Structure formats: structure tokens, C-alpha cells
Amino acid sequence: ETGVTQTPRHLVMGMTNKKSLKCEQHLGHNAMYWYKQSAKKPLELMFVYSLEERVENNSVPSRFSPECPNSSHLFLHLHTLQPEDSALYLCASSQEALVLAVAGELFFGEGSRLTVL
Amino acid sequence: AQSVTQLDSQVPVFEEAPVELRCNYSSSVSVYLFWYVQYPNQGLQLLLKYLSGSTLVKGINGFEAEFNKSQTSFHLRKPSVHISDTAEYFCAVSDRGGSNYKLTFGKGTLLTVNP
Numbered sequence: 001e002t003g004v005t006q007t008p009r010h011l012v013m014g015m016t017n018k019k020s021l022k023c024e025q026h027l028g029h030n031a032m033y034w035y036k037q038s039a040k041k042p043l044e045l046m047f048v049y050s051l052e053e054r055v056e057n058n059s060v061p062s063r064f065s066p067e068c069p070n071s072s073h074l075f076l077h078l079h080t081l082q083p084e085d086s087a088l089y090l091c092a093s094s095q096e097a098l099v100l101a102v103a104g105e106l107f108f109g110e111g112s113r114l115t116v117l
Numbered sequence: 118a119q120s121v122t123q124l125d126s127q128v129p130v131f132e133e134a135p136v137e138l139r140c141n142y143s144s145s146v147s148v149y150l151f152w153y154v155q156y157p158n159q160g161l162q163l164l165l166k167y168l169s170g171s172t173l174v175k176g177i178n179g180f181e182a183e184f185n186k187s188q189t190s191f192h193l194r195k196p197s198v199h200i201s202d203t204a205e206y207f208c209a210v211s212d213r214g215g216s217n218y219k220l221t222f223g224k225g226t227l228l229t230v231n232p
Contacts, residue, residue, distance in 0.1 A: 004160070006160075040126075040224060041224060042121070042221070042222045042223055042224050042225075043161075043207070043222040045219055045220075056219075090160055090161070092160075092161075105151075105163045105166070106153075106161070106163070106220065108160030108161040108162070109160050110158065110159050110160045111159075111160055
């Protein structure tokens, strides 16, 4: 198993659908993140979980709903999305959320490519 | 607030040529600096990081970067590139100290190595 696994790799959904993205990390890390990657824009941090508690919600619309049932799994529930939400959604993990600012490193999954019609 | 500017959105080079990818940052406090690489259809992977000490940092795959505080730059260099170095490269910065969960990323530079 690779370090951070994301499923599905590709998802096409209509604006009224409900779907979920899944992320699983096998690195024993305590912190997990959702990032949005859109063309020609910097990566946008969406959510941060540390020890299964949400510690950052970066002004993300409520149509995105994260869930972290344990330190190895992270979900992003999607509901009534807009076409501008089409992007690559990257999951990442790190040893500790606070340590990231000190010396840490993010480990990324390969991403879920979302297309909203 | 921090910001990162990657001055070139695309850099085409020939194989075995040297390359420099430019990164400038702005921050009101001292920072940590990172370069990540994203190969096609993959997630980001850390290339190298500057935390403290020597301003010349060596990373994986023969890349190195130099921290220049006076110019607020952290340019990435490789003396001789390979086809396999074709990828998108992201510069990132985080503030030292405090409760900061954020890496602020630049928009990326697409390096294309041609035969």
C-alpha cells in the first residue's frame, strides 16, 4: 500500500448529486488535510484535522463537508456542487499538524479529479 | 500574511541543460521554505526544505535551492536536467512558530525537458 491513497481517482457528478471522496493514510500520521488544486491557481487549504479534531476550516462553502472518523481516514462529502468546484482534490497527511509549521513535511495522495456538470 | 510568487509559469529546457526555477516570498516574520514536485497524474512530493543553517539546501534527484534573505528568494536549481524531471514544481512557505497549519503555495512552474 502506498502512503496516502485517494478514491475515486476520477468523479463526474451533476449539481444535484451527493458523493464522497475518500482518503486513507498508512503512515501512522496524526494530521490530515484536504487541498483544492485548480488550474493556474495556488493550492488552497480547505480543512485540517489533528487527532480527528477539525482544527482549520478555511472559509470553505458548506456544500463541502469533511469527516474524520479516525486518524487514518478522511472523507470529503460533496452536495449540490457548482461547476466552479471542478478541480483536483488532494489529501495529505503529516506526523503532527503543529509540527508542520516547525519542520514538517506533507505527504500527498494522487488526488481525486472532480468534474461538476 | 505570507505570499509566494513563482515568476515563471512554464520553463522549457533541453535535456542536460541547467535550469533555475525562481521563487520569491513575502512574510512579516521568519519563514520555513519548501519546494514540492508534482509528476503527471500524481500528488505532490517534497523535494527539499530550508529550516535554518546553511542557506544552500540539497534535495532529492540532484536539485538544490539557495535561501537569500535579503532578496526574499528561494530559487531551485539543477545543473543538468533529465527528461524524467518534467513535472510541475511548487514553492511553499510557512511561518516559524505559532499555531500555523498552513503551507502557502505558489502557482507552480511547469518544467518541460525536451530531448
